[in-house]
Amino acid sequence: MTNDGARDLLSVLRRAAAPVSGAALARRFGISRAAVHKRIEKLRVQGHRVTGTQRLGYRLRAGGDRFGPGLDLHGFGGPLLHRRRLGSTQDEAKDRAARGAPEGLIVVADRQVAGRGRRGRVWSSPAGGLWFSILLRPVVPPERAPTLALVAALDWAETLIARGIPAVVKWPNDVWAEGKKIAGILTEMALEPDRVQWMVLGVGVNVNNRPPALPDTAAASVREWVGPVSRSELLSDWLGRFARSYARHARAGFAPFRHAYNARSVLNGRWVTGVGPDGAVRGRAMGVDVEGRLRLAVGRRSVAVMGGDVSLVRPAR
Ligand code: BTN
Numbered sequence: 001m002t003n004d005g006a007r008d009l010l011s012v013l014r015r016a017a018a019p020v021s022g023a024a025l026a027r028r029f030g031i032s033r034a035a036v037h038k039r040i041e042k043l044r045v046q047g048h049r050v051t052g053t054q055r056l057g058y059r060l061r062a063g064g065d066r067f068g069p070g071l072d073l074h075g076f077g078g079p080l081l082h083r084r085r086l087g088s089t090q091d092e093a094k095d096r097a098a099r100g101a102p103e104g105l106i107v108v109a110d111r112q113v114a115g116r117g118r119r120g121r122v123w124s125s126p127a128g129g130l131w132f133s134i135l136l137r138p139v140v141p142p143e144r145a146p147t148l149a150l151v152a153a154l155d156w157a158e159t160l161i162a163r164g165i166p167a168v169v170k171w172p173n174d175v176w177a178e179g180k181k182i183a184g185i186l187t188e189m190a191l192e193p194d195r196v197q198w199m200v201l202g203v204g205v206n207v208n209n210r211p212p213a214l215p216d217t218a219a220a221s222v223r224e225w226v227g228p229v230s231r232s233e234l235l236s237d238w239l240g241r242f243a244r245s246y247a248r249h250a251r252a253g254f255a256p257f258r259h260a261y262n263a264r265s266v267l268n269g270r271w272v273t274g275v276g277p278d279g280a281v282r283g284r285a286m287g288v289d290v291e292g293r294l295r296l297a298v299g300r301r302s303v304a305v306m307g308g309d310v311s312l313v314r315p316a317r
Contacts (some may be wrong), residue, residue, distance in 0.1 A: 128209030
């Protein structure tokens, strides 16, 4: 961060034993109260938990971002590499995967300048969001590995629900709330005929940032529901869930997750369009099968949507 005043303001709040009023901060820095507010907003985007009331003033709460050695990675061995700015955490993790980095490596960037989404889309990654990639070396048959992305999305929905956000999964691996996309997952793999050499699972969560304008859906940020959140705590919460799921998936594949996934799916019973074995299909979503494929009722047939995205034909509730 360049020192645009937000950092000075942060150190005042750090030292303050009691809330500091906007007027006092404005006087101290010789700026307007609107400028104080702007700096406070900047700190929030950076993940600092600053609360404020008209009457009492601003206060810095514990639990800001700490992507340091103290962060609980829940059995994933790390290392956790935290960078202020990267092209894409995905590319960094893939590079390291190809050079033999261990399972559990996590790359986090405060901002990405070449963030990538699924199907070659650009992923807007300004400061305030949680952008990371984790390197996995799953000991599962290659055809089973892609369902890990669905499991990861389910765990993100559960992580957000635990914080009071009405999150759902949108097949295959998006997380939505109230009709808006909060998070997306991108997986890339190196396969041998009978084993997965590596998988890089990249996650983008709009947390404290302003959500981007997406071409095909509305987007939202975690803070819209619960205010500023520590990105590192959010990551650690998810890792806790995903560590258990990862072990379970290695033992039993997607089957034990299917019910929970379907229970959290925004698509249940909705009309969607997607791509089946014979091309484009339109039908009613009936849930995912044990292989993680979305089943559509098309007339009297049940058609499996293979990959790609599906679009809701009618707007989400
Ligand atoms: C999608 O919904 O299209 C998937 C988005 C995945 C974005 C994440 S952000 C961290 C990682 N690095 C990237 O370049 N992409 C993924």
